[in-house]
Amino acid sequence: MESNNDEPRRLDGRTVSGLQQALREQAIRAMNRGGRSHHGRGGGRHRGRPPGLRGREIGMFYRQRAMEREQQEELESFVLLQPEIIVKVQKMLSEYDSASTSTFRSEFENYFKSIRSTSFEQNMKEKLLESCVEQDDRLDEKMMIEYDEMMDNLKFQENMITREKLPVNTKKEEILNAIASNQVVLISGDTGCGKTTQVPQYVLDSYLSSGKASLCKIFCTQPRRISAITVAERVAWERAQHLGESVGYQIRLQSVLPHERGSITYCTTGILLKRLESDPLLNGISHIFLDEVHERDVNTDVVMGLLKEIISHRPDLKVILMSATFNTSTFSAYFNNCTNIEVQGTLFPVTEFYLEDVLEETKFANFPEEVQRKRPKWEKYRNKYKQSDSLDDYTSFIEPYARSVQDKYSKFVIEGIKNPNSEKINVDLLTALIFHISFNKPAGAILVFLPGYEAISKLHTSITNSKFYSAEKFKVYALHSMMPTADQKSVFSRPPENVRKVIISTNIAETSITIDDVVYVINSGKSKMTNYNPETKLQTLEEVWTTLANNKQRRGRAGRVQPGICYHLFTRAREFTMDALPTPEILRTRLESVILNLKMLRIHDVAQFLRKLVSVPDDSVVQTSIALLKRLNALDEREFITPLGLHLARLPIDPQIGKMILLAALFKCVDPITSVAANLSFKDPFYRPLGKEKLVDDIRVKFSKDTKSDHLMAANVITEYREEKRKGNERSFCYDNFLSISTLNQLEKMKGQFTDLLMEARFLESSDPTDPKNNYNSSNLDLLRSIISAGLYPNVAKVRRVKICKRRVDPRMDIITPEDGRVSFHPSSINSKQTGFEYKFFAYFMKQKSTAIYLFDTTMINPRALLIFGDGEGAGFDQLGNHFILLGDSFRFRTNRVSAEVILKLREKFDELLQKKAINPGPVDPESEDALLLGAITEVLNAGRFSGHPDYSSDEGNVM
DNA sequence: CTCTCCCTT
Numbered sequence: 001m002e003s004n005n006d007e008p009r010r011l012d013g014r015t016v017s018g019l020q021q022a023l024r025e026q027a028i029r030a031m032n033r034g035g036r037s038h039h040g041r042g043g044g045r046h047r048g049r050p051p052g053l054r055g056r057e058i059g060m061f062y063r064q065r066a067m068e069r070e071q072q073e074e075l076e077s078f079v080l081l082q083p084e085i086i087v088k089v090q091k092m093l094s095e096y097d098s099a100s101t102s103t104f105r106s107e108f109e110n111y112f113k114s115i116r117s118t119s120f121e122q123n124m125k126e127k128l129l130e131s132c133v134e135q136d137d138r139l140d141e142k143m144m145i146e147y148d149e150m151m152d153n154l155k156f157q158e159n160m161i162t163r164e165k166l167p168v169n170t171k172k173e174e175i176l177n178a179i180a181s182n183q184v185v186l187i188s189g190d191t192g193c194g195k196t197t198q199v200p201q202y203v204l205d206s207y208l209s210s211g212k213a214s215l216c217k218i219f220c221t222q223p224r225r226i227s228a229i230t231v232a233e234r235v236a237w238e239r240a241q242h243l244g245e246s247v248g249y250q251i252r253l254q255s256v257l258p259h260e261r262g263s264i265t266y267c268t269t270g271i272l273l274k275r276l277e278s279d280p281l282l283n284g285i286s287h288i289f290l291d292e293v294h295e296r297d298v299n300t301d302v303v304m305g306l307l308k309e310i311i312s313h314r315p316d317l318k319v320i321l322m323s324a325t326f327n328t329s330t331f332s333a334y335f336n337n338c339t340n341i342e343v344q345g346t347l348f349p350v351t352e353f354y355l356e357d358v359l360e361e362t363k364f365a366n367f368p369e370e371v372q373r374k375r376p377k378w379e380k381y382r383n384k385y386k387q388s389d390s391l392d393d394y395t396s397f398i399e400p401y402a403r404s405v406q407d408k409y410s411k412f413v414i415e416g417i418k419n420p421n422s423e424k425i426n427v428d429l430l431t432a433l434i435f436h437i438s439f440n441k442p443a444g445a446i447l448v449f450l451p452g453y454e455a456i457s458k459l460h461t462s463i464t465n466s467k468f469y470s471a472e473k474f475k476v477y478a479l480h481s482m483m484p485t486a487d488q489k490s491v492f493s494r495p496p497e498n499v500r501k502v503i504i505s506t507n508i509a510e511t512s513i514t515i516d517d518v519v520y521v522i523n524s525g526k527s528k529m530t531n532y533n534p535e536t537k538l539q540t541l542e543e544v545w546t547t548l549a550n551n552k553q554r555r556g557r558a559g560r561v562q563p564g565i566c567y568h569l570f571t572r573a574r575e576f577t578m579d580a581l582p583t584p585e586i587l588r589t590r591l592e593s594v595i596l597n598l599k600m601l602r603i604h605d606v607a608q609f610l611r612k613l614v615s616v617p618d619d620s621v622v623q624t625s626i627a628l629l630k631r632l633n634a635l636d637e638r639e640f641i642t643p644l645g646l647h648l649a650r651l652p653i654d655p656q657i658g659k660m661i662l663l664a665a666l667f668k669c670v671d672p673i674t675s676v677a678a679n680l681s682f683k684d685p686f687y688r689p690l691g692k693e694k695l696v697d698d699i700r701v702k703f704s705k706d707t708k709s710d711h712l713m714a715a716n717v718i719t720e721y722r723e724e725k726r727k728g729n730e731r732s733f734c735y736d737n738f739l740s741i742s743t744l745n746q747l748e749k750m751k752g753q754f755t756d757l758l759m760e761a762r763f764l765e766s767s768d769p770t771d772p773k774n775n776y777n778s779s780n781l782d783l784l785r786s787i788i789s790a791g792l793y794p795n796v797a798k799v800r801r802v803k804i805c806k807r808r809v810d811p812r813m814d815i816i817t818p819e820d821g822r823v824s825f826h827p828s829s830i831n832s833k834q835t836g837f838e839y840k841f842f843a844y845f846m847k848q849k850s851t852a853i854y855l856f857d858t859t860m861i862n863p864r865a866l867l868i869f870g871d872g873e874g875a876g877f878d879q880l881g882n883h884f885i886l887l888g889d890s891f892r893f894r895t896n897r898v899s900a901e902v903i904l905k906l907r908e909k910f911d912e913l914l915q916k917k918a919i920n921p922g923p924v925d926p927e928s929e930d931a932l933l934l935g936a937i938t939e940v941l942n943a944g945r946f947s948g949h950p951d952y953s954s955d956e957g958n959v960m
Numbered sequence: 961c962t963c964t965c966c967c968t969t
Contacts, residue, residue, distance in 0.1 A: 252967075267969095270966095271967090274969050276969095278969070279969085299966090453962075453964095454963080480963085481964080506964055507964060510965095528965090530965085541963090544964095585966090593968090652968035652969090684963095826961090827962045828962065832961080832962095850962080851962080854963095
């Protein structure tokens with residue numbers, strides 16, 4: 001350890017130890033004053049400016065120096081352990097040092113070694129020998145009889161009349177022939193053509209009727225849980241059966257499985273991917289349907305890449321890709337130019353209008369002044385102005401188009417579209433158009449697509465405040481994943497006659513929520529999309545123009561019951577510039593989980609595999625993700641999966657959160673931490689109904705109970721929910737607190753799944769998250785914080801200042817991370833409402849840049865926990881001879897030699913313990929040396945709690 | 961001073 005080097009150095013004529021002593025005293029005095037400490041900032045001799053500077057240069061010099069100083073101070077903190085703790089912990093550690101090392105638990109070793117040493121190819125070859133499907137004559141006969149019975153069923157026959165009218169039915173024979181004579185077939189057709197419900201049935205029925213049902217086991221993947229269920233229900237209904245006979249579904253934590261053979265299972269793509277981990281050849285499955293491949297979600301892209309390899313080892317496996325009708329050549333080309341059968345026909349025709357038509361029809365001419373304010377120079381440094389096009393650009397873009405249509409439209413329309421503000425979302429225009437339709441067009445619901453919460457909120461207010469609005473004549477719904485309406489049935493119900501239903505929605509209504517009675521669609525042409533910037537390593541959420549594919553999908557939502565109308569609120573000129581398709585998700589996201597899961601499949605050269613996907617992610621993103629996995633110790637230097645990595649890969653959760661629940665098992669605080677993990681990996685149980693934002697924020701703060709933690713707030717919510725449920729009170733509890741029952745139930749189920757898996761991996765002895773055996777430390781708040789930070793590490797931020805403003809409700813905060821500089825708590829985080837903190841450090845999971853870099857969920861952390869559970873290049877002396885200890889690449893803590901020694905030793909030993917536990921999983925025996933180590937860690941953490949003892953508390957400094 | 965969306969035997 002560097003700090004062991006006690007070689008005295010001379011600095012300004014003082015000995016190192018003397019200077020240290022002086023600095024320490026100065027630091028302690030500063031802390032006693034309760035202010036921000038300015039300890040150890042060079043002596044007066046160094047303050048002078050270089051000679052020869054003049055005028056402005058002098059100012060620049062001081063400004064520069066102040067900035068540098070501030071920057072260093074931002075990242076520097078102070079930590080000292082109490083002497084009595086040091087003695088105690090050193091004693092514990094010396095006993096621990098003599099302890100024996102651990103060996104592999106044998107069954108785990110075999111499994112681990114097979115994963116590291118075999119390849120994906122080899123594994124498939126081995127699995128091929130294990131099983132093959134054999135025809136079962138008796139089963140075939142039994143199922144043929146059942147099939148005949150089904151065909152005689154009147155209900156089945158009645159349903160068949162409707163089924164035969166579906167467009168896909170015209171291609172039934174062609175499809176069956178293509179599947180029979182090709183291993184891979186692409187079927188394309190638009191919404192409503194019937195491909196999802198019918199094609200798997202065509203295949204199944206052909207096997208049933210030819211007496212080969214035992215050779216048919218169909219899986220059909222869906223990108224969404226809901227569609228897997230609803231499609232399965234629909235298909236069972238068409239067959240006049242119940243779910244669980246020839247049709248079933250499987251989604252996470254919920255399934256109704258059909259008969260083992262001669263059946264169709266609708267499942268999510270994630271389920272198939274998980275199954276591939278243990279069953280890479282999909283043994284027993286005869287047909288895989290991949291539905292909605294055009295959506296290009298990560299899972300579908302990865303499954304396509306895997307299937308491409310699998311089919312050569314499974315010549316009897318049939319793969320059927322199903323897609324909308326755009327971009328089909330991409331998929332066909334990907335599978336060696338496979339046959340593409342295109343199904344013509346869809347729902348009802350939809351007439352399209354564009355902004356210029358809408359202006360003409362509504363006579364709307366009221367766009368804001370077109371002249372853009374000449375910007376002061378400094379504004380170009382502010383993000384929000386950066387991406388807006390200049391007026392000149394817009395003019396040269398719209399002029400040619402405006403000229404080409406000037407004879408077809410009124411002058412005010414041409415002037416309107418020449419105004420660049422006509423491309424911004426205009427609530428007045430939207431409101432005018434909605435009332436125009438309502439009062440002048442035949443009955444039918446109106447669906448408005450807007451980018452996000454803010455626009456929905458504004459339009460909702462504008463409509464309901466309008467003089468044309470009345471509650472008797474209108475039923476207005478806002479649809480957003482965070483609003484209760486998205487979970488309720490009311491939005492589907494048809495309103496009484498003469499009542500106009502208006503739905504204002506995000507793109508949730510593009511695919512996830514289908515409202516049948518929509519006849520009018522208003523497409524703002526905007527949507528929000530996350531992106532990942534490999535250079536800044538930041539996830540962003542940006543408002544973007546929709547693509548032609550989005551427009552088509554939105555348009556189609558108007559034609560489900562009758563011919564419809566779609567109003568696009570952009571010009572035909574703008575449409576011409578729009579992209580054909582959205583960027584595939586795999587190009588917009590981080591890849592840690594994908595990579596770890598590929599490693600589980602024994603694909604060692606992940607980068608090479610990813611290069612074979614339909615869309616190849618940027619290599620720098622792959623490398624960044626691998627680097628993080630190495631840092632988490634999930635991969636070793638040669639990028640092989642480690643024992644820890646293997647445990648993390650088996651958990652259905654991000655590796656960082658997986659690490660958190662493994663630690664919770666070791667530290668016996670399973671209930672709250674699995675709550676945190678479920679919450680982070682699924683979704684927030686709080687609704688945010690329109691107009692209730694402040695109320696919900698207050699309730700969140702109430703649930704946080706002064707923990708200064710969004711994570712523990714969520715854990716408190718789950719605990720209280722469970723308690724209320726026990727009393728039979730859950731409905732009113734959820735209603736009063738804007739909570740989603742279905743989300744809370746799913747979170748509870750996920751917790752159970754985590755503990756099941758932890759027990760299976762032998763980290764726990766009880767699979768009940770609430771079992772006292774799993775929760776000896778669950779009320780130790782500081783420990784809970786530490787486990788959260790250990791999991792989320794290296795996601796650390798530091799609050800430098802909290803300033804209470806008279807004019808604002810929430811205080812202003814000065815927060816930084818080493819990678820990003822200035823960041824902010826997201827306004828929905830309970831910590832954005834706090835007026836002071838006991839510690840300056842915060843762990844976060846989600847960081848996203850929109851109008852600022854926001855941390856969405858944060859927990860205040862004892863910096864000692866970060867030092868023990870984090871990483872860094874150790875410790876040493878700075879130029880002034882002060883001891884310091886490093887956290888990560890940038891944070892630096894001033895300390896003394898013994899404190900540094902103890903902390904680094906704990907860090908090292910804890911890493912060892914985790915690795916030891918990974919190869920020999922098991923709970924920590926309270927009598928063992930491991931318990932001694934955990935005890936020592938707990939000791940240091942507890943002693944570091946803010947205790948009103950400023951001499952020895954760590955760098956909490958009571959940020960105010 | 962704010963919240964596209966989806967998912968894991």
